[in-house]
Amino acid sequence: MRHLLSTADLDSAAAVHILDTAAQMAATQSREIKKLPTLRGRTVVNLFFEDSTRTRISFETAAKRLSADVINFSAKGSSVSKGESLKDTALTLQAMGADAVVVRHQSSGAPHTLAHSGWVDGAVINAGDGTHQHPTQALLDAFTIRRHVAMAGAAGAGAIGQLDPTGRDLAGLKIAIVGDVLHSRVARSNVLLLRTLGADVTLVAPPTLVPVGVEAWPCRVSYHLDEVLRDQQPDAIMMLRVQRERMSAGGAGGGAFFPNPLEYTRGFGLDARRLALLPEHAIVMHPGPMNRGLEISADAADSPRAVIVEQVANGVAVRMAVLYLLLAGDSAGSASTAGSASTAGSAGPRTADERTAIA
């Protein structure tokens, strides 16, 4: 793996390997001293053409926990709006010696262009591009699902999160992704990754928010949330954020994707009633930031089943894993996972051994 651009590039083994590595990273994060020296002397640039404080902070935290130098480069409004071009920005970063570029861009495919243009030598990590992909979000979602639900069958009710899920995929799990699929890079990344990991994915949305061409996706599509909850009994439900501007898209009349927020909430919002339709062990997810009262009610967002805050924490571990695997090299492949995570946390291991230990 040289770049992480799309979850389409990950096969099951690679995805499980990232999740296992993330689990080891997560284990180090419960220690008093969370910092690992693994990426000391390496430079990670967070190149954000679009505002996203959460994702940027998550990547920044991940890189810093691995002792990398972090440069935050905010280029909002650049490029398409006649500012400095993506190319010149990339060449600038290249000249500064970036080992990895974490890029968030409003244009679908911009990270792909960056990775294949020859403008930068470093690894490119897609931190969200337009309405295309957000692979680390999908990985952290898969990580969260695996931790909570994948072991539920094996362990029986009540043992969620207690067993070691290392090496497991998500085979047989049913996952519903609800909301604005059309504009969601989170949905696109998750559909591909969760399917690769063996899960059975159902998208639920009003027809206006499902893309033409969805029939080629490896998932089912439903326009009826209640039916999906009742009939499929999903193990996890992922609520997508509804952008306010979708309600009046195009500015002029007729461009809105649904009549009004109330109707959307009635049809596709997760409230206490719908929460009760879910099976006991099911978890409630949201990539954030939430529109409380629109796609998710406070009852659902604050319920014990909601793992939304944990998703944020897992995001750091997953991004540590991705940075580690891309930058610290992983030529040994999954064999290196044999190293025990429990040995990884001592305050100042030397670099050579450190790699083996972490991985």
Added chain:
Amino acid sequence: MTGSTRYVLRGVAPLGGEPTDLLLADGRIAAIGIEAVTDALAEALTWDVAVPLVEIDGAGLVALPGLVDLHTHLREPGREDAETIESGTRAAAMGGFTSVHAMANTTPVADTAGVVEQVWRLGRDAGWVDVHPVGAVSVGLAGEHLAELGAMAASAAQVRVFSDDGMCVTDPVLMRRALEYVKAFDGVIAQHSQETRLTAGAQMHEGIVSAELGLTGWPAVAEEAIIARDVLLAEHVGSRLHVCHLSTAGSVDLIRWAKSRGIDVTAEVTPHHLALTDDLVRGYDPIFKVNPPLRTAADVEAVRQGLADGTIDIVGTDHAPHSREDKDCEWAAAANGMTGLETALSIVQQTMVDTGRMTWADVARVMSSAPATIGRITGGDRPQGRPLAVGEPANVTLVDPAARWTVIPEQQATASANSPFRGRELPGRVVATFLRGRATVLDGRAVPLRSADGAGAAVPASSARGL
């Protein structure tokens, strides 16, 4: 015209038929047939030995009438960094063309007699092909007020084709008025069919690939809805409509239906829509960004079928050069368009001739006579799109269908390198192009206009008098 070089084309196959000899002299096709050429030369020797005579071994070459492109963007005035009339028309000659229609979306827009005459004049000065400016339908391509269509028609440029190409004439009332107005001078409205509301922010064909790539879709219906409206408008007011670069299976069906009703509509397809599909967008390389977008394999099959059965009348290149910075960027920031003048004939050979769907005579129809007829340039003092016949202007293209060549955009005559066929091996190479008897291309190389050679000047066409 004495002093202009005469050419004997030995053993060429007119329209791919039986090989024979052609004599080009005094700007005309002077003789066709081995004996006729021998006789003509013998006769000529008695009265003029001073005129240079060049023999071309044409064995294996197909002779076509000089190609006519109804849809070229020459970019001048305004974007001379991407193309000039000189470079663009030289590229046209290299591609076997003897005439191009220059689209109106320049800066300033070709919406006045002054601008169209400027383009026309620069084309004459360059001398590679005949340049026929297309006039804008609306002032500034803004789609609000009719441009001075009458003034452009009456100008030296004699504009007959009007188009806001790049923009759709969206307002149905404006479209109706334009269709009606140009009847006075036998003009035609060439529509860029794109419903703007359905294509706000559109980046590529809407379908399976756009869903996967997260690029805003350009649905087929946005093209088809406008075509449906326009053919009905054309029927209602009894006007001529030309549909530019149609790209979808549904559009072919609509044109077929319109023609069956007797509506005076013609349709055009680009080489790239005959050859390429939206799968190519998967790499996010903006070289494949074009408007209308590359469609599906089913659409490609439909437009090939439509071209073969005559539903689609012509191939128009939509040659759209862009500077490097307009393509060397992320997809959304890139400009729409591809170059095409120097690959058009090869693509038509590959997709239509080599597949057995069309003959070379069909190629001559869709790339020469039909576009010239739509553009109303088959008459006048510089007729184009004429048959290969004795007495006709010597606008001749020689192509070697057996040749294979690899596209290297930087080596093309066009000033821009945005060819979607980079690195592809294509069949068919233009060996020579003659514009009224002057070789603009010989042995695959451009031949600059020499001041001593007056062959670029006008030749009245006797055959045109009957039109």
